[in-house]
Amino acid sequence: MKFSVFILLLGVLLGCSSAPAANNWATIHQAVQIGDSAQSIGSYTAGCLSGAVSLPPNGTGYQLMRPSRNRSYGHPDLIRFIESLAQTTHLQNWGVLLIGDLGQPRGGPTLSGHRSHQTGLDVDIWYLLSQQAEIRSLEFNERETWSAPSVLAAQSDAIDDSRWSPAHEKILEAAARRPDVDRIFVNPSVKRLLCTRKSGHDWLRKIRPWWGHDDHFHVRLKCPLNNKNCAGQEPLPVSDGCDASLAWWFSEEAKTPVPAAKKPEPPVLPALCDVVLKADSQTKSNPSHP
Numbered sequence: 001m002k003f004s005v006f007i008l009l010l011g012v013l014l015g016c017s018s019a020p021a022a023n024n025w026a027t028i029h030q031a032v033q034i035g036d037s038a039q040s041i042g043s044y045t046a047g048c049l050s051g052a053v054s055l056p057p058n059g060t061g062y063q064l065m066r067p068s069r070n071r072s073y074g075h076p077d078l079i080r081f082i083e084s085l086a087q088t089t090h091l092q093n094w095g096v097l098l099i100g101d102l103g104q105p106r107g108g109p110t111l112s113g114h115r116s117h118q119t120g121l122d123v124d125i126w127y128l129l130s131q132q133a134e135i136r137s138l139e140f141n142e143r144e145t146w147s148a149p150s151v152l153a154a155q156s157d158a159i160d161d162s163r164w165s166p167a168h169e170k171i172l173e174a175a176a177r178r179p180d181v182d183r184i185f186v187n188p189s190v191k192r193l194l195c196t197r198k199s200g201h202d203w204l205r206k207i208r209p210w211w212g213h214d215d216h217f218h219v220r221l222k223c224p225l226n227n228k229n230c231a232g233q234e235p236l237p238v239s240d241g242c243d244a245s246l247a248w249w250f251s252e253e254a255k256t257p258v259p260a261a262k263k264p265e266p267p268v269l270p271a272l273c274d275v276v277l278k279a280d281s282q283t284k285s286n287p288s289h290p
């Protein structure tokens with residue numbers, strides 16, 4: 001019996017979880033592809049990614065922020081989505097999208113910042129539409145140190161008009177109208193603003209209120225069609241969400257953090273993710289960009 005197999009069996013016998021530690025995923029710097037096509041495996045909050053590609057730091061209509069974080073990887077469908085949305089924003093003169101985190105080279109749990117983003121189908125896009133970014137490529141230092149400003153007035157639920165623009169509404173609508181987008185997480189105040197202006201539109205269903213998300217919005221794609229091991233999220237409610245469910249987000253209950261009983265357990269990933277984590281990137285195809 002090989003030593004490694006023995007250790008693995010010993011771990012199983014002792015009841016240890018076979019879930020890889022989060023930091024294993026965070027320390028990997030190369031994507032790997034198992035099989036013929038890219039595959040998102042598992043769920044957004046407990047999964048991984050085979051066949052990731054890295055978003056180039058610059059493209060028409062966008063620039064990638066925080067390049068040192070090793071979170072510029074996504075399913076090829078996500079890369080295409082970002083590039084396509086950025087093309088639209090460029091053509092419509094809505095500004096340059098500043099792209100925050102996608103996922104890690106093989107997906108999986110991150111050490112900080114997100115519970116999701118694990119299957120290469122999530123991306124954070126800043127609300128900041130910098131005029132600097134429209135005329136030049138941002139310096140590495142700027143990408144690392146600029147902060148994403150909140151669109152809320154300090155200590156309140158009110159949108160700060162000096163940081164909000166009609167372009168934001170158009171970008172959110174354009175993103176939500178795309179059939180491959182499952183949902184978009186925004187601050188409840190952003191949802192409320194859209195409801196006052198666009199109520200009744202079907203795409204508004206996809207705009208979902210969530211805590212935080214006042215300095216960026218979070219786009220989540222549906223599971224790609226041929227990704228059999230990808231677990232999607234429950235279907236969206238039928239209504240546009242401009243109702244009592246939205247009012248709840250402004251209640252005391254929603255704003256009072258519930259103290260966690262204990263540190264949450266790390267997610268248990270599908271067994272296939274173990275194969276992705278341990279695969280040798282040297283011997284498999286490792287595409288950089290489609």
Ligand SMILES: [Zn+2]
Pocket residue numbers: 114117122123124218
């Ligand atoms: Zn996010």
